[in-house]
Structures are given as structure tokens and as C-alpha cells.
Amino acid sequence: MTTFIPKNKTAVLLCGIAFLNLSLFAIAGEMKNEESTTKQNRIEIKDFAFNPQTITVKSGEKVTWINRDEEPHTIVSVGKQFKKSTALDTDQEFTITVGTPGTYEYFCSVHPKMTGTIVVEK
Amino acid sequence: MSDYISHDHEHDGIDRRGFLQCMAWAGTGLLWTVSGGVLASKTLAQIAKAEDSLPSATDLSFLQISDSHIGFSKEANKDVTETFKIALDRINAMPTPPSFLIHTGDITQLSKPEEFDTFDQVLKSCKTKDVFYVPGEHDVLNDGGKLYRDRYLKSVEAKGSGWYSFNKNGVHFIGLVNVLDLQAGGLGQLGDEQLEWLEADVKDLGTSTPIVVFAHIPLWAVYPQWGWGTSDSERALGYLKRFGSLTVLNGHIHQVLQKVEGNVTFHTAMSTAFPQPEPGKAPNPGPLKVPSEKLRSMLGLTSVQYKQGKSALAVVDSNLS
Numbered sequence: 001m002t003t004f005i006p007k008n009k010t011a012v013l014l015c016g017i018a019f020l021n022l023s024l025f026a027i028a029g030e031m032k033n034e035e036s037t038t039k040q041n042r043i044e045i046k047d048f049a050f051n052p053q054t055i056t057v058k059s060g061e062k063v064t065w066i067n068r069d070e071e072p073h074t075i076v077s078v079g080k081q082f083k084k085s086t087a088l089d090t091d092q093e094f095t096i097t098v099g100t101p102g103t104y105e106y107f108c109s110v111h112p113k114m115t116g117t118i119v120v121e122k
Numbered sequence: 123m124s125d126y127i128s129h130d131h132e133h134d135g136i137d138r139r140g141f142l143q144c145m146a147w148a149g150t151g152l153l154w155t156v157s158g159g160v161l162a163s164k165t166l167a168q169i170a171k172a173e174d175s176l177p178s179a180t181d182l183s184f185l186q187i188s189d190s191h192i193g194f195s196k197e198a199n200k201d202v203t204e205t206f207k208i209a210l211d212r213i214n215a216m217p218t219p220p221s222f223l224i225h226t227g228d229i230t231q232l233s234k235p236e237e238f239d240t241f242d243q244v245l246k247s248c249k250t251k252d253v254f255y256v257p258g259e260h261d262v263l264n265d266g267g268k269l270y271r272d273r274y275l276k277s278v279e280a281k282g283s284g285w286y287s288f289n290k291n292g293v294h295f296i297g298l299v300n301v302l303d304l305q306a307g308g309l310g311q312l313g314d315e316q317l318e319w320l321e322a323d324v325k326d327l328g329t330s331t332p333i334v335v336f337a338h339i340p341l342w343a344v345y346p347q348w349g350w351g352t353s354d355s356e357r358a359l360g361y362l363k364r365f366g367s368l369t370v371l372n373g374h375i376h377q378v379l380q381k382v383e384g385n386v387t388f389h390t391a392m393s394t395a396f397p398q399p400e401p402g403k404a405p406n407p408g409p410l411k412v413p414s415e416k417l418r419s420m421l422g423l424t425s426v427q428y429k430q431g432k433s434a435l436a437v438v439d440s441n442l443s
Contacts, residue, residue, distance in 0.1 A: 048406040070196040071408050072232055072263065078306045087232050087263035090196070107306035110259045113349045115306050 050116035182291035188373030189393035193231035198396035198409035226373035227258025227338030310339030310352035345401035392422035
């Protein structure tokens, strides 16, 4: 019986963390002027597309892509405005911290039909 | 339209005119010969019965393999190394061994050194030792193709990012690179430097010289919505259209697709790793999951034969089932 206790504890802990993350997301979404440096802007790569295709973020925030396809994808800035990713395999992530306000186009260099936009606001 | 297909040279009674005027989907073997735009076709089963139609030892035969994707381990094929081995077994079992192999790219899944290592190790079992390569986008993911070039261009005089040409038995072969420096929203591309080289490379060749061009991404607009085409391929084909026999071999789309335009024949090969959906027949071009018992019928290789004096190239696709 004792062997189950740690597992249960872990499960409870994981659930707690997951719930906490969801809570933080909800809070971050509402409190626009606060916690801007810790807000997670996530772009999911799925079915050979970036979702959302256009994302608006504040300067200084992080943007994270996660690849949910079975194909590798890359994140490459048009005009080399930010560092490019290495090839992301399934479930791999890539994060940048955005700087100067402006509009940044990017694409997947493996499948260049896949394009996306980051709008950085002050 | 200058497209025309005449066939039945061997009086085998096969009518594939409509079949080939459109795109031909061939899961099973199909042989066709091309001579100045005149085309004949035969099924693999018929070739097997008619041994005399195969080339003699003095003719040139070579084999195209493609899209081995070593390192891929997803649902569509959890053991791509094994299916690559099976493809090599098929080559080793051929009654007339091919003179050389052409690999039309995507050797690896993620351009990792260990994936290239596995490929090289498995390839050692192939009795045919000469292999000519062009890179796929999966082979140049993180370093612009440096690792690929260091390994696979030793036997050729490659220019630029890795293009080259060579001659065998009077046939001029051209390996092109169309997977580098791709532009946002675009297709495969050759680029000005390579195109200028191509123009100069064929300038002094007689029009009767059979030309074989090979590159990873199709050099014709198979399905641009999925990036299955090359933006500046028209310019390349412009330099080559004066030749009486032009055969274009591509990979990338993991299925056999054939098109004939006058004296130009386009052909894409099956993968040895996993199939991809027919153009537009799925939400995206990702790996196609098929029942395991069906997988090998959708993987394969392509044999190409040139009969001296006949100015004809024959292309045979065969699957691994």
C-alpha cells in the first residue's frame, strides 16, 4: 500500500500544477498591464499551420512555439529579425523574447507555405 | 497541346494513353520507355514474363531510391531503417545489378549525424556501391546542408550548395538542389547561381544527348498549395527543352506520379519510409497512416534503364510488398 502513496501524491501534485497553470493563464489574459514579463504567448504548430497565425504581444514578453505535428518544423524570421529555431520534432518547443515593437513575419523553412506574424506592441 | 503518347511498341496491347496523359498513380510496378516523346508502357508482371525486353549487360541501368527519412519513428512507420533495408535487399536481388543508385533526398528525418550514420551503415549492405545524391529539406535542417555536403558529394565535382553533373554511357545526368534558402510562402527553388550554371552546363551538348535531371522537390507544379513544386523550375526546363529526351526524377511527395509533356517526362518516386496523401486528398501533406499490411505496397524504388542506340529511357517502379 505504501508504494501507492507517493504515486498518488505525485498525481495530486501534477494536477495541482496543471490547474495552477490554467489559473495563471486566465489571470494573465485579464491583467494586461501586469506580469507582462512572465506571460506565456503560445503558438501551436498543428496540421502544417501556426495557431494563432497572428499573435499580438507586448515588448519584453516571451513567445513559445510547440510542434504538435509528426513533421519537423522550424521558425525562421523573414529578414532575420530574430534568431531562428533548430528543427522542432514532435512536442518540442522554441521560445524567443520579443523586443522592439513592430510587425514580424516568420515561416517554416521546411514548409515555407507555413507563415505567421508576431505583432509586438509597447 | 504537344502532349502525346504513343505506345504498344512491344505489341503488348496495353492502352494507357488516358492514364498517362493525366497523372498516373501506380502503386504497383509500371515500366515505360521514352524515345523522343514517344512512350510505351508495360506492367512489371509483363516484364517478368518477357526477359528479352530487359537491357543487356552493356546497357545502362540505374536505380532511384528516395525519402528514406532515417530517424522517423512515428505511427506511419515505426521502423524506417527496416524498410530501407528491404529496399536494398530488392536491389541486391536484381538479376541485372544497377550501375549506380540515385538518392533523391530526405536521407534523414532531422539531419542528425547519428541518422546519417545509420543510413551509411545500412547502405553498406548494398552491392551497388556508387550512389549519387541530392539533398531533401530534411537533410539540411540546421546547418544549411554542410553535413550533407561533407558526406555525400565526395565522388562528384559539386558547385555552389551541392549541384553537379556527370556523364554515363552517353547520358548526361544533372543533380540539382532546390531545398535551400526557401522563401516565406514559397516553393522549392533553384536560385540564379544554379540556373546560370545549368545553362552553361548543357550549352555545348548535342540535342540528341539524353538528359536525366534529378532533384528532391518536384520540378513541376504537382500541388503548389502544399509546396509541391519549384518556383523557378520553368527557367531550368527552358534550358533543357531542346533536348530530344529529358527525364526528370524527383522525390519529396512519397508516391509515384508521372507526367509527359512532349519530350519531357516527369516522374516522382515512392519513399522507402512512409507514404504521403495524394495531392489535396488530406488536410495536410503529413505522413499517411495505412494499415500495416498495406504499408509495403506504398513504399518502393524506381529502376531506370537506357538502351544504347535506342535513345530510350525506361522507368520501372516497384513496391516493397
